[in-house]
């Protein structure tokens with residue numbers, strides 16, 4: 001089984017590292033345009049094999065798509081990250097061209113692949129990838145909600161002073177500072193509503209911290225984050241290659257679900273060997289529905305900037 005990661009930068013290298021460490025593929029190809037960069041990352045990762053006890057061959061290439069041929073899953077991380085003070089949306093001018101050409105090249109060599117799109121602005125890049133690949137809708141998955149949900153659970157666990165693994169919480173909507181929707185009403189601490197323990201004000205604070213999770217890290221790091229984005233990307237890969245049928249929040253092409261059409265935006269989906277297999281209806285209340293509608297409208301506006 002071959003998994004390809006495009007972009008050998010912070011996020012791509014992190015995805016490749018988790019994929020190799022978890023032995024999600026026996027061949028992990030990393031492709032970048034920067035001369036020798038992917039080859040260097042691959043060699044460095046291969047030298048972890050005996051230290052971390054994995055057996056996966058990591059192959060790096062500078063732009064040779066023939067090495068990606070026959071990939072089961074391809075993760076797209078190529079493109080520029082934001083700097084402090086920027087929004088993800090400001091990256092569209094540079095990243096749209098990169099994501100379009102990368103998608104077209106990948107599909108030539110791996111027509112049966114499932115694409116996991118990470119490059120920002122992610123929902124719009126997922127829509128672009130879906131349109132320019134011509135793949136069946138289930139084989140294009142935007143990764144943002146999985147990361148945002150992990151950050152939501154982290155913030156909830158911080159507020160509850162508990163083990164994050166005892167907390168469930170999902171973020172839907174666009175992967176943007178103002179478009180994310182942390183579903184606080186549905187979040188639980190070991191099956192009990194978090195509102196049993198946290199005030200409305202505290203939950204509002206948790207939701208706000210979740211929404212600006214990426215911006216907060218960008219401010220601290222000077223560039224955007226990579227450990228949790230890498231782990232979230234690898235979690236989607238794992239759900240596919242191990243056919244986990246896992247319920248994850250992901251940006252997928254909607255045809256009426258959640259009241260939206262012809263858009264990729266974050267909703268709960270089941271992920272397995274065929275990509276995303278179905279959208280799960282969380283039965284949103286009126287307030288959540290209104291937020292989702294506003295979020296989708298913002299994503300749609302961004303999509304209008306694409307030349308398809």
Ligand SMILES: NC(=O)C1=CN([C@@H]2O[C@H](COP(=O)(O)OP(=O)(O)OC[C@H]3O[C@@H](n4cnc5c(N)ncnc54)[C@H](O)[C@@H]3O)[C@@H](O)[C@H]2O)C=CC1
Nearest residue numbers: 007009010011032033078079080081118119120122144229
């Ligand atoms: N969806 C999400 O949850 C997240 C998305 N991101 C996004 O992921 C993207 C990558 O972020 P980082 O890895 O931190 O950036 P980075 O700058 O560390 O790495 C990007 C890599 O892409 C490569 N690249 C550029 N054009 C290419 C092309 N045409 N073909 C192949 N490779 C190409 C660059 O040479 C560079 O090595 C950014 O757009 C960032 O905003 C980052 C974190 C989370």
Ligand SMILES: O=C([O-])CC(=O)C(=O)O
Nearest residue numbers: 082088214215218224225
């Ligand atoms: O914040 C950013 O620009 C990168 C990203 O999408 C995230 O970490 O959530």
